[in-house]
Amino acid sequence: MEFSSGLLENAVREMSQLPGIGKRTALRLVLHLLRQPAGQTERLAHALCSLREEVKYCSNCHNISDGDLCEICANPKRDGSLVCVVEDIRDVMAIENTSQYQGHYHVLGGKISPMDGVGPNNLNISSLVEKVKEGKVKEIIFALSSTMEGDTTNFYIYRQIEAYGVATSTIARGIAVGDELEYADEITLGRSILNRIPFESSLKR
Amino acid sequence: MEFSSGLLENAVREMSQLPGIGKRTALRLVLHLLRQPAGQTERLAHALCSLREEVKYCSNCHNISDGDLCEICANPKRDGSLVCVVEDIRDVMAIENTSQYQGHYHVLGGKISPMDGVGPNNLNISSLVEKVKEGKVKEIIFALSSTMEGDTTNFYIYRQIEAYGVATSTIARGIAVGDELEYADEITLGRSILNRIPFESSLKR
Structure with missing residues (x-):
């Protein structure tokens, strides 16, 4: 032009x-x-x-914040022993919108991706391991997208923290609410059968 | 959010x-x-x-410019007696990319559109009429889009300048080069037949 x-x-x-x-x-x-x-x-x-x-980042969870601690970490009603590991602040906003989660977050700032030149040292992983070492955390919930990079990152963090006896979980993968079974991909459908839950507990939601 | x-x-x-x-x-x-x-x-x-x-606008054609005159108006090789009336500077860039036009432009800055509150006084029309009055212009080429607003604007300008004996033309409407006839709309196809050109002259392009 x-x-x-x-x-x-x-x-x-x-x-x-x-x-x-x-x-x-x-x-x-x-x-x-x-x-x-x-x-x-x-x-x-x-x-x-x-x-x-x-711009400031929360000193506890690395979320974007106006003060030293973000509103979530500063809220005494929230459970700091439950930490949800996410890729970026948009994921925090998405989970907050569900109003289903009352723990803290840990924003990694990306996923391990050698192709894009992102290694573990470029992410906020060491501060998460530090938190676990200090014994403040009871459960880590991995909520990264289930791609090659997401799975690699989950596994890398898992290896770093498994020695400290912290419980780890990952968000449920399955058929989205309202989706037709016939259009679901086979991996998702297969996992949703393997990881089925008791019918009674699904009624409570 | x-x-x-x-x-x-x-x-x-x-x-x-x-x-x-x-x-x-x-x-x-x-x-x-x-x-x-x-x-x-x-x-x-x-x-x-x-x-x-x-930002500066060319004092002659109202194109965005770094100086008092834009490069096109300042170029002595271009024919100032031929003026192509366009809606905005993107149209100037589009026509310049064809390398087929050696005259000047006149950027209106919009089209007459009462629905959007744009009247003739909001556009650069008076300076165009002034140029015509001074006898500097031999031909005005209307190159607005052929919508209700474009046609209205063309006609408004035409009524202002017809008394001064300047030639007026409008860009050809027809089937785009490479398009299939069967997918053309009937108005465009109808006009392309009414405004057909001698076959010999089409060979020269």
Whole structure:
């Protein structure tokens, strides 16, 4: 694309660095901002910069937080001996939306993925092992996506903590509520039969 | 969505003001920026702000420009007596990419659309009429999209300039190169038959 202005070209180039935003979409977004009052662009720029500069991570669970401890870790009603290991803060938000979980979280910040150059040292794993060593944790719940990387990460962490006698569990895999059996993949369906639960306990939910 | 940080919520809210960006996409983009070096966020914010503050429009054609005149209007090789009327600068870029046009442009900045509160006074129409009045223009080419609003805008401008004896034309509507006839809509196909061109002249292109 040939741009008639260097300023415009620069703005489009920076915008198209974002994932899923190509040059055409970037141009559309930038031209939209030009048609809006200047205040909107300033607010966007300021919000992004101040987040990037002032962002804090909870010292306990590594969730994004405004203070030293996030609201979840600071809440005395929540059970700190139950720790749910998730990949990123979107997973925390997803689980919080279910209102079914009253423990703490531990945000790894990614999954072990040698292909993308992410090793155990790039993730928040050592602080989790430290928590387990201190004897504060009774149960670790693995809630990573069940991909090769997720399974590798689960297993890596499991090997680090198994010596300390902490209970470990993983979230149930099975047919989603409302899904038709005939469209389920065979691995999921097979696991849902192997890991079946007593009918009476399913009635209570 | 419940955010664990006010800064994050603010950034997501501002990002989701952009057209086609919902809250989930905005969160994905903002979290991406957090994982990148701080310089990327700063460059994006600076590029957007400096574009918004320092943007200039060509005094002749209203295209976005770095100087008082855009590169097209400043180019002495281009024919200023031929003016192609377009809706916005993306149309200028699209026509420039064809390398088939050597005249000037006139960017209206939109189409007349009472439903969206856009009247003739919100568009760069008076400066076009002024150019025609001064006798600088031999031909006006209407290149707006053929919607109700585009046709209305064409007709409004035509009524303003018809008294000054300037030639007017509109870009050809017809079957796109490479398209199958059977899938064309009947209005386009009908027009392409009415506005047929001599076979010899089609061979030259």
